[in-house]
Amino acid sequence: MSEIKYVITIERQFGSMGQPIARKLSELLGIKCYDNEIIAAAAKMLNIPVSLVDDNEESAISQSGWFKHMNFPQKLSSASDIQNRIFNSQQEIIRSLAKKESCIIVGRCADFALEDMDNVVNIYIYAPYDVRLMHCVNDLKLEEAVAKKTIMELDKARDAYHLNYAGYKPADPLHKDILINSDFLGIEKTAKLLAEAIKKKFNVQG
Numbered sequence: 001m002s003e004i005k006y007v008i009t010i011e012r013q014f015g016s017m018g019q020p021i022a023r024k025l026s027e028l029l030g031i032k033c034y035d036n037e038i039i040a041a042a043a044k045m046l047n048i049p050v051s052l053v054d055d056n057e058e059s060a061i062s063q064s065g066w067f068k069h070m071n072f073p074q075k076l077s078s079a080s081d082i083q084n085r086i087f088n089s090q091q092e093i094i095r096s097l098a099k100k101e102s103c104i105i106v107g108r109c110a111d112f113a114l115e116d117m118d119n120v121v122n123i124y125i126y127a128p129y130d131v132r133l134m135h136c137v138n139d140l141k142l143e144e145a146v147a148k149k150t151i152m153e154l155d156k157a158r159d160a161y162h163l164n165y166a167g168y169k170p171a172d173p174l175h176k177d178i179l180i181n182s183d184f185l186g187i188e189k190t191a192k193l194l195a196e197a198i199k200k201k202f203n204v205q206g
Helices: 018-029 036-046 050-054 079-100 129-138 144-166 182-202
Strands: 007-012 032-034 103-106 120-126 178-181
Touching: 007 018, 018 032, 018 103, 018 182, 036 050, 036 079, 050 079, 079 103, 120 182, 129 144, 178 182
Parallel strands: 007 103, 007 120, 032 103, 120 178
Antiparallel strands: none
C-alpha cells in the first residue's frame, strides 16, 4: 500500500521562530518546505518582480498603504488588482504542490487554499511578545525600536491579509488543528513534537 500523501500548513506570528521550526520539521519528515519558493513561482507566473510579490502578504490591505505608491505594469492597473492576482496565483501554486507531493507550506493562506482537500494539517505557531522581541533583536539583529514596530505592523498586516481573503484570522482555532507556543519547548523540540504528531496522524514510518 502506498504511503498517504499529506500537507502541513504553517501560519506564524512574526518572531515566533515559525520558519526555523518549519525547516526542521521538513528535515524530520523528509518532505519539502515551501515558503519563498511560492513567491518566486507567483512572480514568474505573473511576470512581475519578485519583490512585488514578496511584500504582498506583509503589506497592509488598505489602499492607502504600500501598494498605493507602487508603479504597476499596465496589465496590473491597480493596487487591488495586483493584490488579487498575486493571491490567486499563489493559491493556484499551493493547490498544485499539494496535489503533487507531501509538503509543508508556510504562510500565504495555505490553510484556506486547501480547505477542501483531505489529509491537511493546519498549524499556528505563536510565542510570548517578549520572547519574540528578544529573537528579533538577538537573532535577526534588529534595533529594539525597529523590532517593536515590525512586530506590531506585521502582526496587524498578516491578520488583515488573512481576514481579507480567507474570512478569518490566521490564529482562529476553528480553522487550525494545532496551535503551539514555540517558547514552551524551543525550535528543535517543537519540531520533533509536531513531527511525531504528523507521523501518528498519517501512519508515517521512520
